[in-house]
Amino acid sequence: MFRNSLPHYEILSQEAMATLDGGWRRLVSEIGVEFLSDRALELFRAAGQKVEENNVRFDPEFLLEQVAKAPAEFDVTARNPDHTVHIGGDAMAFGGVYGPPFVRQGEVRRDATMADFENFARLAQSFPALDSAGGVICEPNDAPLDSRHLDMTYALQTLTDKIYMGNVVSGVNAADTIRMTEILFGGREAIERAPATISLINCNSPLRWDERMLEAQFEYSAANQPVVLTPFLLMGAMSPVSIPATLAQQIAEALTGIALSQLIRPGAPVIFGSFLSNIDMQSGSPCFGTPESAVGLLCTGQIARRFGLPVRSGGGLTSSQVPDAQAGYEALMTMLPTFLAGINWVMHSAGWLDGGLVASYEKFVIDMQILEMLRAEFQPLEITEESLAFDAHTEVGHGGHFLGAAHTLERFRECFYRPFLSSSDNYDRWLRGGGLDAAQRASTVVERKLAEYRRPELDAGIEAELADYVTRRRRELGD
Amino acid sequence: MFRNSLPHYEILSQEAMATLDGGWRRLVSEIGVEFLSDRALELFRAAGQKVEENNVRFDPEFLLEQVAKAPAEFDVTARNPDHTVHIGGDAMAFGGVYGPPFVRQGEVRRDATMADFENFARLAQSFPALDSAGGVICEPNDAPLDSRHLDMTYALQTLTDKIYMGNVVSGVNAADTIRMTEILFGGREAIERAPATISLINCNSPLRWDERMLEAQFEYSAANQPVVLTPFLLMGAMSPVSIPATLAQQIAEALTGIALSQLIRPGAPVIFGSFLSNIDMQSGSPCFGTPESAVGLLCTGQIARRFGLPVRSGGGLTSSQVPDAQAGYEALMTMLPTFLAGINWVMHSAGWLDGGLVASYEKFVIDMQILEMLRAEFQPLEITEESLAFDAHTEVGHGGHFLGAAHTLERFRECFYRPFLSSSDNYDRWLRGGGLDAAQRASTVVERKLAEYRRPELDAGIEAELADYVTRRRRELGD
Numbered sequence: 001m002f003r004n005s006l007p008h009y010e011i012l013s014q015e016a017m018a019t020l021d022g023g024w025r026r027l028v029s030e031i032g033v034e035f036l037s038d039r040a041l042e043l044f045r046a047a048g049q050k051v052e053e054n055n056v057r058f059d060p061e062f063l064l065e066q067v068a069k070a071p072a073e074f075d076v077t078a079r080n081p082d083h084t085v086h087i088g089g090d091a092m093a094f095g096g097v098y099g100p101p102f103v104r105q106g107e108v109r110r111d112a113t114m115a116d117f118e119n120f121a122r123l124a125q126s127f128p129a130l131d132s133a134g135g136v137i138c139e140p141n142d143a144p145l146d147s148r149h150l151d152m153t154y155a156l157q158t159l160t161d162k163i164y165m166g167n168v169v170s171g172v173n174a175a176d177t178i179r180m181t182e183i184l185f186g187g188r189e190a191i192e193r194a195p196a197t198i199s200l201i202n203c204n205s206p207l208r209w210d211e212r213m214l215e216a217q218f219e220y221s222a223a224n225q226p227v228v229l230t231p232f233l234l235m236g237a238m239s240p241v242s243i244p245a246t247l248a249q250q251i252a253e254a255l256t257g258i259a260l261s262q263l264i265r266p267g268a269p270v271i272f273g274s275f276l277s278n279i280d281m282q283s284g285s286p287c288f289g290t291p292e293s294a295v296g297l298l299c300t301g302q303i304a305r306r307f308g309l310p311v312r313s314g315g316g317l318t319s320s321q322v323p324d325a326q327a328g329y330e331a332l333m334t335m336l337p338t339f340l341a342g343i344n345w346v347m348h349s350a351g352w353l354d355g356g357l358v359a360s361y362e363k364f365v366i367d368m369q370i371l372e373m374l375r376a377e378f379q380p381l382e383i384t385e386e387s388l389a390f391d392a393h394t395e396v397g398h399g400g401h402f403l404g405a406a407h408t409l410e411r412f413r414e415c416f417y418r419p420f421l422s423s424s425d426n427y428d429r430w431l432r433g434g435g436l437d438a439a440q441r442a443s444t445v446v447e448r449k450l451a452e453y454r455r456p457e458l459d460a461g462i463e464a465e466l467a468d469y470v471t472r473r474r475r476e477l478g479d
Numbered sequence: 480m481f482r483n484s485l486p487h488y489e490i491l492s493q494e495a496m497a498t499l500d501g502g503w504r505r506l507v508s509e510i511g512v513e514f515l516s517d518r519a520l521e522l523f524r525a526a527g528q529k530v531e532e533n534n535v536r537f538d539p540e541f542l543l544e545q546v547a548k549a550p551a552e553f554d555v556t557a558r559n560p561d562h563t564v565h566i567g568g569d570a571m572a573f574g575g576v577y578g579p580p581f582v583r584q585g586e587v588r589r590d591a592t593m594a595d596f597e598n599f600a601r602l603a604q605s606f607p608a609l610d611s612a613g614g615v616i617c618e619p620n621d622a623p624l625d626s627r628h629l630d631m632t633y634a635l636q637t638l639t640d641k642i643y644m645g646n647v648v649s650g651v652n653a654a655d656t657i658r659m660t661e662i663l664f665g666g667r668e669a670i671e672r673a674p675a676t677i678s679l680i681n682c683n684s685p686l687r688w689d690e691r692m693l694e695a696q697f698e699y700s701a702a703n704q705p706v707v708l709t710p711f712l713l714m715g716a717m718s719p720v721s722i723p724a725t726l727a728q729q730i731a732e733a734l735t736g737i738a739l740s741q742l743i744r745p746g747a748p749v750i751f752g753s754f755l756s757n758i759d760m761q762s763g764s765p766c767f768g769t770p771e772s773a774v775g776l777l778c779t780g781q782i783a784r785r786f787g788l789p790v791r792s793g794g795g796l797t798s799s800q801v802p803d804a805q806a807g808y809e810a811l812m813t814m815l816p817t818f819l820a821g822i823n824w825v826m827h828s829a830g831w832l833d834g835g836l837v838a839s840y841e842k843f844v845i846d847m848q849i850l851e852m853l854r855a856e857f858q859p860l861e862i863t864e865e866s867l868a869f870d871a872h873t874e875v876g877h878g879g880h881f882l883g884a885a886h887t888l889e890r891f892r893e894c895f896y897r898p899f900l901s902s903s904d905n906y907d908r909w910l911r912g913g914g915l916d917a918a919q920r921a922s923t924v925v926e927r928k929l930a931e932y933r934r935p936e937l938d939a940g941i942e943a944e945l946a947d948y949v950t951r952r953r954r955e956l957g958d
Contacts, residue, residue, distance in 0.1 A: 009488045009819065016862035023867040034877040055877065109906065208878035237880050241887050241894035243860060245868035281891040284882070285903040291856035291896050299860075319903035324916035325845050326901050328807025333852065336815050340488065354906060366804050373812065377770035381722060381778075383495035388502040389724035398513040398534065399687035401716050403763070408720050412760040415720035417770050422805050424764040424798035427588065427833060437803035 001131075003090045005380040009340035010302040011295070016244075017306065023248025024255065025060040032057035033207045033256045037214040043263040058256060064307075066259035072308045074269040076226060077196040079184055080161035080456060085131050087198075087226065087271065087344050088310035094371060095165065096124050096134035097315070097351035098200065100359040103138055104322070106443060112138035112359060114151060120351060121159040122453040123364055123446065129371045130350055135165025135200065137351070138359040144479030149173040150470040153180050157466060161456035166199035166225065171215030174199070176473060178223050183465050192224040195269055200347070202275070203231045203253045205238035209260075217257070221264040228312045228345065229257030230273025234286050235296075237279050243292060247299050250274060251307075258309070271345055272304035274313045286355050288317035289330025294337040301341025313338055315348030316367035319355050323362040323439040327353065328370075331363075335370055339378050365442035365449075369421040376417035421445060480610075482569045484859040488819035489781040490774070495723075496785065502727025503734065504539040511536035512686045512735045516693040522742040537735060543786075545738035551787045553748040555705060556675040558663055559640035559935060564610050566677075566705065566750065566823050567789035573850060574644065575603050575613035576794070576830035577679065579838040582617055583801070585922060591617035591838060593630055599830060600638040601932040602843055602925065608850045609829055614644025614679065616830070617838035623958030628652040629949040632659050636945060640935035645678035645704065650694030653678070655952055657702050662944050671703040674748055679826070681754070682710045682732045684717035688739075696736070700743040707791045707824065708736030709752025713765050714775075716758050722771060726778050729753060730786075737788070750824055751783035753792045765834050767796035768809025773816040780820025792817055794827030795846035798834050802841040802918040806832065807849075810842075814849055818857050844921035844928075848900040855896035900924060 012020070027033075032055040035041055041051050050057040073088030085093040097120075103112045117140045124133030133156055143151045149167035156164035157180065166177040177197060182188050185196045201217045204210045220227050231253035233239045239246040254272045261268045277293040279286050287293075297313055304311030315338070318330035331352075338346055348356070349371055351364035392407035402408050408415075421441055423430055436444075491499075506512075511534040514520055520530050529536040552567030564572040576599075582591045596619045603612030612635055622630045628646035635643035636659065645656040656676060661667050664675045680696045683689045699706050710732035712718045718725040733751050740747045756772040758765055766772075776792055783790035794817070797809035810831075817825055827835070828850055830843035871886035881887050887894075900920055902909055915923075 006490050007488075009486075011485050011860065012862070016860070019862045019864060019867070022864070023869070026867075026869060027872060031872055031876070204878055206872065206875060206877065206879065206881075236887060236891070236894070237882060240868035240871040240881050240884065241890050242866050242868045244862040244866040245871065248867050249872070278895045280897070280903050281895060282897075283903065285905060287895075287898075287901075287903045289901075291852050291858075294856050295860055319901065320917065321902065321904070321906055321909045321914075322916050323804050324918065325802050325804060325807035325921075326848075326917035328804035328809075329811045329845070329849050329852075330807075330901065332808045332811040332815070336811070340819075355903065357906070366808070370808050373770050373808075377773050379770075381490065381495070381774055383491070383498045383723040385498060385501070387721050387723040388498070388505075388727050389719035389721050390502070390505060392719040392724065393506060393510055393685065393728070396685060397510070398685060399683055400685065402685075402714075402719050403716060405719065408715060411720050412715070415715070416757045416760060416766075418759070418761070419766075422766075422768075422798065422809065423800065424759050424762065424766045424834065425800070426764060427800055427836070430800045435800075437801050438799065438805035439803065442804075 001086055002092050002375050004092050004339060004342055004378045006378045008301060008342045009298060011298050012302050020244060020248050020251065024251035027248060027252040028058040028060055028063060028256060031207060033252065035209045035214060036211040039218060040214055040260055043260065047263060063255045063259050066262040067255055067307055067309065069262045069266045070258060070270045070309060071267060073310065074195065074226065076163045076198050077185065077194045078161060078163045083162045085163050090342065092344060092346060093131040094129065094346045094349035095132035096120060096130060096137050097348045097359050098134045099136050100357055101139045101141065102358045104353055104358045104360040109358060111141045113142045114140035117152060118155050118159060119450060120359060120364065121155050123449055125160040125162065125456065126449045126453055127368045129368055129375055132163045133160050134347065135167065146477045147474040147479040150176060150473055153177050154466055154470050157184050158458055158463060159455060164197060166197040166220060168199050168201060168213060168216040170212050171219050174216035174219035178219060178225065180466060180469060183469060184462060195225045198226045198228065200228045200230060201257060203257060205232045205253060206249060207253060209257060217261065218264055221261040221268040224265060224268055226269035226271060227261055228271040228273040229254050230275050230312065233276045235278035235292065236281055243296055246276060246296060247303065250276060250300065251303060271312045272307065272309040274300040274311065276300065288319050288355060289333035294333055297337045298341050301343055310344040312345040312347060313343045315346050316350065316352050316370060317348060318353060321354045323353065323360055323366055323442065327363060328366065331367060332370055335374060339374050361446045362439045362442035365421060365445045366438060369419060373417060373419065480565055481571050481854050483571050483818060483821055483857045485857045487780060487821045488777060490777050491781050499723065499727050499730065503730035506727060506731040507537040507539055507542060507735060510686060512731065514688045514693060515690040518697060519693055519739055522739065526742060542734045542738050545741040546734055546786055546788065548741045548745045549737060549749045549788060550746060552789065553674065553705065555642045555677050556664065556673045557640060557642045562610065562641045564642050569821065571823060571825060572610040573608065573825045573828040574611035575599060575609060575616050576827045576838050577613045578615050579836055580618045580620065581837045583832055583837045583839040588837060590620045592621045593619035595838065596631060597634050597638060598929060599838060599843065600634050602928055604639040604641065604935065605928045605932055606847045608847055608854060611642045611644065612639050613826065614646065625956045626953040626958040629655060629952055632656050633945055633949050636663050637937055637942060638934060643676060645676040645699060647678050647680060647692060647695040649691050650698050653695035653698035657698060657704065659945055659948060662948060663941060674704045677705045677707065680706045680708050680736060682736060684711050684732060685728060686732060688736060696740065697743055700740040700747040703744060703747055705748035705750060706740055707750040707752040708733050709754050709791065712755045714757040714771065715760055722775055725755060725775060726782065729755060729779065730782060750791045751786065751788040753779040753790065755779065767798050767834060768812035773812055776813065776816045777820050780822055789823040791824040791826060792822045794825050795829065795831050795849060796827060797832060800833045802832065802839055802845055802921065806842060807845065810846060811849055814853060818853050840925045841918045841921035844900060844924045845917060848898060852896060852898065
C-alpha cells in the first residue's frame with residue numbers, strides 16, 4: 001500500500017479558507033440542495049432541516065455535526081489480504097478508469113464489450129501499482145443491459161483479487177453488488193464489520209442529488225460500505241466560471257451528501273469526492289488536465305483535510321483522442337497535483353482517454369508508467385550522514401566517474417526507479433528495436449501482460465455460489 | 480515577465496538541510512575542487528585558500544563570504560525593453576533548448592544547420608511565453624567551426640529582440656560575444672551597468688572546473704555579465720547514486736564557481752546552476768524526467784534560496800527519441816517541479832528531445848503548450864466574496880447549467896486558459912479535422928509561426944556594425 005511521504009502542497013491561505021467557508025454555508029442555508037428521494041427528505045426533515053418540496057436548506061452546523069461522525073480513515077478489504085486498501089491519512093489508493101462506452105486499441109476505436117472489460121480487469125490485476133480495477137472500467141455494450149452489473153461484479157471478483165467498486169445505476173444494482181460481496185466475504189455481518197466494496201455517488205451538479213444515485217447510496221451506507229460523494233463539476237457548465245465559486249459549491253454538495261450517509265448510518269465510511277475541471281468556453285467541450293483543474297485539485301485536498309475527511313479525485317485525465325504527447329502531459333497535469341494534494345482515493349488512474357469516453361489499452365499502460373514514476377518520486381527522502389557517500393568522493397576524486405565506485409556497485413540495482421515503458425536508448429539502438437513510440441511500445445506491453453496473466457485462486461464453492469447468483473438474478477431481471 | 484504566485488514546495492527539513500550543509504563543507508575543505516586555470520588558482524591562493532597543484536581546499540566560511548557578495552536579484556536587459564528579464568525572487572524566465580547537434584522535424588532526424596538555428600530563433604521570438612531563444616539552440620554544423628559563435632550571436636541579436644546567452648567555448652568566443660553585445664547596447668560601460676547577456680558555465684563534475692569554461696567565466700564576470708555556474712550531475716556517472724550526496728556535491732561545485740566570479744569582480748551577477756538527473760544503471764544512458772531528478776529539482780530551489788541566490792534549472796527534458804506520450808509526460812515531470820521549486824532561469828524550456836541530442840521543431844511547440852499551461856496554473860488565485868459568484872447560483876438554481884448565466888457571459892473570454900495545441904474536440908470533429916495527433920498539429924503550428932514571423936526592427940547602423948564585426952572577426956579567425 002502506497003504512503004505519500006512528501007509534504008502536502010497547500011496553496012490556500014487561512015483567509016481564503018474562511019471565504020470559502022462562508023461560501024458553502026451561504027449556499028446550503030440560502031439556496032439549499034435538492035434531494036430527489038423521499039427517504040432522504042424525510043431523514044433531513046426529521047433532523048430539523050428546512051425541507052420544501054425536494055429542496056433542503058441546511059443549518060451549516062448541523063452538516064458539520066454529521067460530517068464529524070464519519071471516520072477520518074478506514075480500510076476496504078480485498079479478498080487477497082495483501083491487497084486490502086487503507087483510505088485516508090497519507091495513504092493513496094489507485095483505481096482504473098470508470099465509465100467509458102468506447103475502447104481504443106492501436107488505431108481502432110469501437111464500442112466496448114465484456115471481453116474488453118475482462119481484459120482491463122486482467123491488466124489491473126497485473127500491475128502492482130494499481131489497487132483496484134475500479135468499477136465500470138468500460139461499459140460492456142454486448143452484455144444484457146439490466147443484468148450487466150452482475151457480469152461486471154463477477155468479473156471484478158474473480159479476475160482480480162483487489163478491491164472493486166460497486167454498481168450505482170439503481171438501488172437494485174447496489175443491493176446485488178452487496179449480496180455478491182457478502183458471498184465473497186462471508187456474509188452481511190462480515191462486510192459490515194470490514195467493508196469490502198466502494199461506490200461512486202455522483203451529484204447532478206449544481207446542487208441536486210438524483211434519485212437513482214441516492215437509492216444506491218441508501219443501500220451502500222446502510223451496509224456500511226464506503227461511498228464517494230462526488231460533485232461533478234465542469235466549470236462553465238455545472239458550476240460558475242470561477243475556481244473559488246466551484247470550490248464552495250463542491251463543499252456544499254459533498255457535505256450534504258456525506259450528511260445523508262451519516263443519517264442513514266452514523267459512522268458510515270464516506271469520501272469527500274471531487275471531479276473538477278472546466279469546459280472549453282467556445283465549443284462547450286469538457287477539458288481535462290487543465291491549469292484550472294490542477295489548481296482546483298490542490299485546493300480540494302487541503303479543504304477535505306480541514307473537514308477531517310478522506311478525499312477522492314482522479315487520475316490520468318486527458319481530452320486527447322489518442323495516446324499522444326497531449327495525453328502524456330495532460331495525464332501528468334492531473335496526476336502530479338493528485339500526489340501534491342495528498343488525494344486518498346484516485347479514480348481514473350489507468351486507461352482514461354478522449355475526455356473519459358474511451359478506455360484505451362495503450363493509455364492504461366502509459367498511465368501505469370506515470371503512476372510508478374510518481375510513486376517513486378513521493379518516497380521518503382532520507383538525508384543522513386551515510387547518504388552523503390563521502391567515501392565515494394574520496395574514491396573517485398576530481399573529474400572521474402562513479403560508475404565503478406564501491407558505493408555504486410553496492411546500490412546500482414535499487415538506487416533509481418527503472419521505467420518499464422519509457423525508453424532512454426540511444427537513437428541507433430532505439431531504431432534497431434523497431435523505432436517504436438511510447439504508444440506502440442505500450443501495445444506490446446498489453447499483449448505481454450495479457451499473455452502472462454494468471455487468474456488469482458478462488459475457493460470453488462464461493463465461485464460457484466457467485467455464478468449461481470448471477471444466473472438466478474439475470475433470470476429474475478428478465479435478461 | 481512571469482511571476483510565480485503560488486507558494487514554493489519545499490520538502491527538506493531543517494535537519495536535512497543541516498546534514499547537506501555538513502556535506503558540502505566537508506567536500507570543499509577535505510577533498511577540494513580543481514580549477515584548471517592558473518588565474519583562478521592565483522586568485523584563490525591570494526585569498527588565503529589552500530592551493531595544491533590544480534586543487535583548492537576551501538574554508539567554507541570564505542565561500543559563504545564570497546557568495547554573500549553576489550546580488551540576490553538582477554536584470555538582464557533585452558534590446559526590446561518589454562523583453563528585459565528579471566532574474567531572482569518570484570520571477571521565472573524561460574529559454575530554449577541549448578546544445579543539440581541534431582534536429583528533428585516530422586519523421587526526419589538530421590544534422591542541425593544554421594538555417595535550423597535561425598528558424599528556432601524565429602520560433603522563440605514568436606512565442607511570448609519564452610523569454611529567450613537561449614544560446615546554442617542547436618549546433619549549426621554547416622557553419623565554420625571557429626567563427627560560428629559569431630553567426631549564432633548575430634542571429635540571436637537580429638532575429639529576436641529578447642535576451643540571449645553568450646558563447647562559452649573559449650575566452651576568445653566570450654570576448655566576441657561581449658563585444659557584439661557592446662555594439663548592440665551602446666558600449667562597454669552600458670552593459671556593465673545593465674547586463675545584457677547571460678552565460679552557462681558548466682562544471683566538469685565531479686569537483687573540477689575546466690580551463691575553457693573558466694576562461695569564458697573570467698570574460699563574462701569581469702564584464703559584469705551574469706554567469707550560471709552549473710554542476711553537471713548525472714547521478715551514477717558524475718555524482719554518487721544518492722540524491723543527498725548529489726545535492727551536497729552540487730552545492731560544493733556551485734558555490735566554488737560562484738566564489739570565483741566574486742573574486743573576479745565582487746558583486747558580479749551569478750546564478751546557482753543545476754543540471755541534475757541520473758543514468759540508467761544497466762545501459763549507462765542518461766535519463767530525463769525521472770522521479771529522482773524531480774526530487775533533486777525541488778530540493779535545489781530550496782537550497783539556492785537558503786544561500787540568497789537565484790537558481791537555474793531546466794526545462795522540458797526527456798529521453799524520448801520522438802515527440803510522443805513519453806516526451807509529454809517526461810517534459811512535464813521536469814517542468815512542473817521547476818515551477819514548484821521556484822526556479823528563476825529555466826533553460827531547455829522548448830525543443831529538447833532525445834536526451835538533449837536533438838532540437839525538435841514539434842517538441843518546441845509542445846513545450847510552449849506546456850509552458851503556457853503552467854504559467855496559467857501558477858497565477859494568483861484570488862478568493863474573494865465576489866469570486867464566489869453567489870448571484871450565479873441564485874440565477875441558475877438546482878440541476879441547471881451556467882452556460883448562459885450573466886456571470887459566465889461577462890467572463891467567458893478570459894475565465895480559463897485556452898490551449899493553442901491541445902485538442903478537446905469531440906472525436907468526429909477531430910477526425911474531420913484530419914485526425915492529427917499533438918505532434919502532427921505541432922508541425923502545422925511550426926509552419927504557421929515561421930510564415931507569420933516578422934523580424935523585429937533594428938537600427939540599420941547597429942546592424943551594419945554587427946555584420947562588419949562578424950565579417951572582420953571571421954577573417955581574423957581564419958574561417
